[in-house]
Amino acid sequence: MAKDSRKLKKKRRVSFSLPEAEEKHEDSPKVQVSIHDEASYDDEVETMDVEGSNGLAKTDSSDESSDEAASHESEAESDAEMTAPREANGRPKQSESDSESASDSDDCASNSDENVSSSDSADESTSEDENDEADTPQNDPEAGQAPPSVSSFGEMSLDPRVERAIERVGWRKPTPVQSAVVPAALSGRDVLVSAPTGSGKTGAYAIPIVQHICRAKSLERSGTKVVVLVPTRELVHQVTGVLKALCRYIGGVQVAAVMSRKKGNTKKNQGAKGGPAKQAHGQQASEALTFTQSADIMVGTPASIVNAAGTEQKSALSEVQFVVVDEADLVLSYGYESDAKAALAKIPPTAQSMLLSATLEADGMASFRKVVLRRPLTIKVTTDGDMKDGDPTGASHYFARLKNHKDRYLVAYAMLRLNVVCGKVLLFVNHVNSAFRLKLFLDQFKVKSAVLNSELPANSRMHCVSQFNAGVFDILIATDESKDDEALVGKKKKSGSKKTDCKKRKVDADEEFGLSRGVDFQDVAAVFNFDVPETVASYTHRAGRTARAGRSGTVMSLVCSDKDQSRVAEMGRELGVHIGPLAFRMDQIEAFRYRVEDCLRMVTDAAVNGARLADVQREIVNSEHLQDYFEDNPQDLDALRHTLSLAKNIPEHLAHIPSYLLPVALRGSVTKDPRGSKFRTKRKRGPSKRSLKKKSAGDPLKTFSNKGLAGSSRQRFQERHGIKKRQKSNPGQMMKKRRRVY
Numbered sequence: 001m002a003k004d005s006r007k008l009k010k011k012r013r014v015s016f017s018l019p020e021a022e023e024k025h026e027d028s029p030k031v032q033v034s035i036h037d038e039a040s041y042d043d044e045v046e047t048m049d050v051e052g053s054n055g056l057a058k059t060d061s062s063d064e065s066s067d068e069a070a071s072h073e074s075e076a077e078s079d080a081e082m083t084a085p086r087e088a089n090g091r092p093k094q095s096e097s098d099s100e101s102a103s104d105s106d107d108c109a110s111n112s113d114e115n116v117s118s119s120d121s122a123d124e125s126t127s128e129d130e131n132d133e134a135d136t137p138q139n140d141p142e143a144g145q146a147p148p149s150v151s152s153f154g155e156m157s158l159d160p161r162v163e164r165a166i167e168r169v170g171w172r173k174p175t176p177v178q179s180a181v182v183p184a185a186l187s188g189r190d191v192l193v194s195a196p197t198g199s200g201k202t203g204a205y206a207i208p209i210v211q212h213i214c215r216a217k218s219l220e221r222s223g224t225k226v227v228v229l230v231p232t233r234e235l236v237h238q239v240t241g242v243l244k245a246l247c248r249y250i251g252g253v254q255v256a257a258v259m260s261r262k263k264g265n266t267k268k269n270q271g272a273k274g275g276p277a278k279q280a281h282g283q284q285a286s287e288a289l290t291f292t293q294s295a296d297i298m299v300g301t302p303a304s305i306v307n308a309a310g311t312e313q314k315s316a317l318s319e320v321q322f323v324v325v326d327e328a329d330l331v332l333s334y335g336y337e338s339d340a341k342a343a344l345a346k347i348p349p350t351a352q353s354m355l356l357s358a359t360l361e362a363d364g365m366a367s368f369r370k371v372v373l374r375r376p377l378t379i380k381v382t383t384d385g386d387m388k389d390g391d392p393t394g395a396s397h398y399f400a401r402l403k404n405h406k407d408r409y410l411v412a413y414a415m416l417r418l419n420v421v422c423g424k425v426l427l428f429v430n431h432v433n434s435a436f437r438l439k440l441f442l443d444q445f446k447v448k449s450a451v452l453n454s455e456l457p458a459n460s461r462m463h464c465v466s467q468f469n470a471g472v473f474d475i476l477i478a479t480d481e482s483k484d485d486e487a488l489v490g491k492k493k494k495s496g497s498k499k500t501d502c503k504k505r506k507v508d509a510d511e512e513f514g515l516s517r518g519v520d521f522q523d524v525a526a527v528f529n530f531d532v533p534e535t536v537a538s539y540t541h542r543a544g545r546t547a548r549a550g551r552s553g554t555v556m557s558l559v560c561s562d563k564d565q566s567r568v569a570e571m572g573r574e575l576g577v578h579i580g581p582l583a584f585r586m587d588q589i590e591a592f593r594y595r596v597e598d599c600l601r602m603v604t605d606a607a608v609n610g611a612r613l614a615d616v617q618r619e620i621v622n623s624e625h626l627q628d629y630f631e632d633n634p635q636d637l638d639a640l641r642h643t644l645s646l647a648k649n650i651p652e653h654l655a656h657i658p659s660y661l662l663p664v665a666l667r668g669s670v671t672k673d674p675r676g677s678k679f680r681t682k683r684k685r686g687p688s689k690r691s692l693k694k695k696s697a698g699d700p701l702k703t704f705s706n707k708g709l710a711g712s713s714r715q716r717f718q719e720r721h722g723i724k725k726r727q728k729s730n731p732g733q734m735m736k737k738r739r740r741v742y
């Protein structure tokens with residue numbers, strides 16, 4: 001029967017052309033959205049092709065008049081939509097235990113037996129709550145069908161306040177994933193979404209959530225209505241921000257970032273007060289728990305949601321109607337598993353669910369979707385292979401094969417200090433120590449960078465991300481510790497040892513830390529895998545921090561062994577992405593090896609530990625919690641400040657680069673002042689006439705100065721004002737000239 005139904009799969013293709021203004025990539029790759037409807041008897045697959053890289057803001061509003069009519073029609077119906085979270089066919093989902101008992105027969109979710117069994121439980125539930133029944137879309141005979149995708153926000157029949165908020169956020173057109181997912185979610189269907197990193201998945205679930213809240217508010221329902229589960233605190237903060245922005249015009253909506261204190265994490269969560277997180281949420285970690293009791297929307301990690309739910313029988317989550325699991329493959333597997341299960345168990349089984357990730361194929365997904373979703377619409381956004389190098393995000397992938405680990409620092413020096421790479425750069429390492437080693441190394445060349453790692457309090461981490469996004473500094477070194485666990489766990493999973501997986505996760509410093517997953521770093525020009533990631537998922541999510549929202553970007557992996565190289569190649573194959581060798585001549589930067597290795601020698605283990613300590617001390621000095629203490633004990637504050645000032649004592653001379661060391665290809669591209677600060681951009685205006693005169697009189701061995709980024713504007717300035725490039729006074733050349741003349 002199941003086989004027969006699979007044969008009935010239909011394919012529909014809809015093409016959208018893209019508005020010129022939004023076009024960011026030169027080539028116009030196709031984004032394919034496929035919708036697989038498990039509830040449909042026909043097991044229908046609907047496929048749409050959308051032109052445009054990453055699909056961001058790239059749909060058009062063709063056939064506007066008919067769309068408008070449809071929109072008005074659906075506006076009239078909208079009151080009857082989006083309220084009670086139910087199955088599309090009007091049947092509530094089975095409870096977890098039910099679903100477990102049914103799971104044997106669930107292997108093929110499209111099988112018709114399952115439809116029948118669900119239908120029985122639906123009848124029971126509808127009689128239980130007649131108010132809900134009146135609001136559900138399930139009375140609509142069409143509700144079981146996959147709703148058609150739309151090409152504009154206007155066609156989504158959204159509340160005008162939500163539309164206004166979307167406009168305010170600056171989203172002009174839905175991304176392909178939003179075009180397909182929002183109507184499906186608004187129709188009351190459970191949805192399983194797989195779409196590339198940076199494709200706008202947050203909006204795809206945030207819009208239906210906010211629309212749902214609008215409706216619930218008008219019915220004056222109290223209690224928490226929506227729960228969003230994410231794996232890390234960074235994402236809690238980010239997603240809360242998006243939801244708050246979309247709720248901007250809806251009065252009295254409370255969006256709570258649930259940042260509970262966890263065993264062993266208390267100090268971290270108590271960290272620096274007054275950072276952006278505090279300003280954004282107005283609550284401290286401990287207070288958030290009380291606040292969330294009445295919040296309409298709760299965003300949290302599985303553990304924090306479990307804490308917030310409390311232990312009483314009628315938990316704070318008993319009224320939840322809508323549950324979203326972002327980064328679902330991670331949240332529903334490995335070390336998060338037990339907390340996620342506990343959190344979902346507290347949510348009524350009738351709640352509508354959405355599961356999303358860029359890497360949904362990961363192990364363990366199949367079993368969890370049975371727990372969370374009932375006959376969902378599976379929406380997958382991919383490219384058709386026309387995309388540059390096959391990467392759905394539009395990033396270019398390279399690897400640089402190096403002889404040894406030290407060479408990575410030489411390459412980092414060339415890339416960052418010699419401006420081979422311009423713009424914001426994200427460097428991923430696998431361990432905290434490696435991160436500080438790299439930072440101390442760059443510090444010596446006065447290249448400004450920051451380290452983000454699990455040792456920092458959550459507020460400080462978020463502050464750091466927002467500073468990076470604001471362009472206060474351009475280079476961020478991120479530890480991607482979570483990937484180790486994933487890799488380890490993945491390996492162990494294969495060998496079937498589940499218990500060790502959970503244990504491994506529990507010994508982590510802050511298991512709710514993670515930067516490669518979901519964090520919306522803005523305008524990252526390049527991602528460097530300074531340490532090669534262990535898993536394909538880790539590679540995908542790291543790479544996904546660049547080339548977001550339709551932009552371009554570069555991903556570069558520094559590989560130092562055959563093993564690393566074959567692992568990177570393997571990852572490329574699995575992802576369907578071409579990871580090519582970087583055309584980079586090491587001999588061109590050999591001249592810097594001596595100073596690079598010299599600096600590396602200075603970055604001893606003691607220095608690394610000192611830097612880690614200094615980081616913590618800085619947090620203490622800035623902590624608002626300790627302000628009272630410092631007022632009573634100023635000598636302690638002075639002592640800490642003194643220690644910190646010593647840590648900054650870095651010799652000046654290495655920041656300068658003698659021009660004779662520079663490879664010819666890079667001459668003119670290196671600035672006097674190292675990159676890394678937004679203040680550097682002041683120099684882009686080019687030198688003044690006075691400084692030009694001064695520099696032109698310099699000797700040939702003088703420190704390389706004020707060229708490169710600034711030099712190009714200098715050239716433009718010179719060309720515009722007819723200033724001739726002065727010949728360098730090379731005594732040897734002068735002699736030749738003289739000989740020629742005489």
Ligand SMILES: Nc1ncnc2c1ncn2[C@@H]1O[C@H](COP(=O)(O)OP(=O)(O)OP(=O)(O)O)[C@@H](O)[C@H]1O
Nearest residue numbers: 171173174175197198199200201202203518520549
């Ligand atoms: N409709 C839209 N138009 C323009 N920009 C958008 C739209 N929707 C989302 N964006 C922007 O695209 C960027 C990426 O969005 P988002 O963080 O939701 O991606 P994602 O798919 O969740 O990525 P990841 O898998 O890494 O979590 C964000 O900066 C967001 O503001």
